[in-house]
Amino acid sequence: MGGDEKVQSDILVARDDGSTSSSDMFLDDTFSIDSSITAYRMENGRRYHAYKEGTYWAPNDERQNENLDISHHKYLLVLEGKLLLAPIREDIEYVLDLGTGTGIWAIDFADQYPTAQVLGTDLSPIQPDMVPPNCRFEVDDAKDEWIYPLDHFDLVHIRTLFGSIRDWNKLYRQAYRHLKPGGYIEQMEISIQFKSDDGTVTAESPLHRWSTLFTEAGEITGQSFRVCETMRAAIEASGFVNVVETIYKTPIGGWPQDSRLREIGRWSLLGFDTGIEGYAIALLTRVFGWNPTEVQVFLQVCPVRNFFI
Structure with missing residues (x-):
């Protein structure tokens, strides 16, 4: 049996309404991180961010970070080895990667x-x-007011920020204002609806229940997981x-017979295996009030892996 997820990519030419000069983004080579930012929060055996605690649903521990890097490789396979599809110049100057994760x-x-x-x-x-x-x-926090210069970036890159933003x-x-005329925004998101x-x-x-739970969680928190269905209209x-x-x-x-799709599928399954608990536990406990044991039972009786062999 086989299952599919949909990866959707938007490439958008940004502003074309004039010209402007840019300023240096890197003004100083030194910076410090407040100790409170690295005082990560432990919750149900998983580690979460401390800065603006509780506003993001996925852990930031090694297990989930491995999932991010596996997913990165999967996206490279999907895009046939390319980091993006926008037709950027080889001598591109300023790039912003929002929600950079492991970087x-x-x-x-x-x-x-x-x-x-x-800048990530x-x-x-x-x-x-x-x-x-x-x-x-x-x-x-990408949701805050941006302090970067206006008309500054050549590219703003966004990937899998679903469930993270209230006001897309x-x-x-903000991306429009801070991109140079003729710059690009590229966003890749995943549909949570298995087909x-x-x-x-x-x-x-x-x-189907898995997808429904994520959809309902986004509706409750106001941070939708159904971003790929709406992002084109919002960006336009x-x-x-x-x-x-x-x-x-x-x-x-x-399961696919095609060798390229089979490789993508194997990496997708590996990512799902490494990330499934991290995907579920904060949402189900914080949003729906489940206890950690109920989450683990759900992950056991919902044998997602059996559908993807």
Whole structure:
């Protein structure tokens, strides 16, 4: 049996309404992190961010960070080895990676584009210390008012921030204001709705319940998980032009006959295996009031892996 998830990528040409000059993004090579930011919170055996505690649903411990890096490799496979689809210049200057996570995308981008100054921001300072000289990380909340120069970035990159943002319209408007005319915003999000071509995923399927729980959690918290269904219209409404939307149907598991899809599916399943508890435990306990034992029982009686062999 097989299951699919949908990876959706938006590439949008940003502003085209004039020209402006940019200023240096990296003003100082030194910075410090308040100790309270690294005083991470332990909850149900998992570690979570301390800065703006409780506003993000996934853990930031090693197990979940491994999941992020596995997912990064999966996205590279989906995009056939490319970090993005936007037709950026080789001599691109300023890049912002929102919700950078482990920083793996920002690091790879900085290596591939040595002229770029790459800034990755996240609630958790979990990125490595040894990074390319043109890459830097900051603890910041993308939902706050941006303090970067206006008309500054050539590229704003967003990936899998579903369930994290209350006001996407505000975020897109800020990106519009802080991008140079002619710059790009690229966003990749995952549909939480599992689908199957052979009718395996029915309304009675545990996978359907899984998707329903995430949808309901987003409705309760006001931070929707159904971002890929709405992001194109919201980005266009914020002023972006020449929108290109690309939808990829990606398998989960090694069942496809096609060798490329089979490799993507195996990495998808590995990511699901490493991330499934982290995906579920905070949402189900915080939003629905389940206790940790109920979550573990649900993960056992909802044998998601059996659908993806």
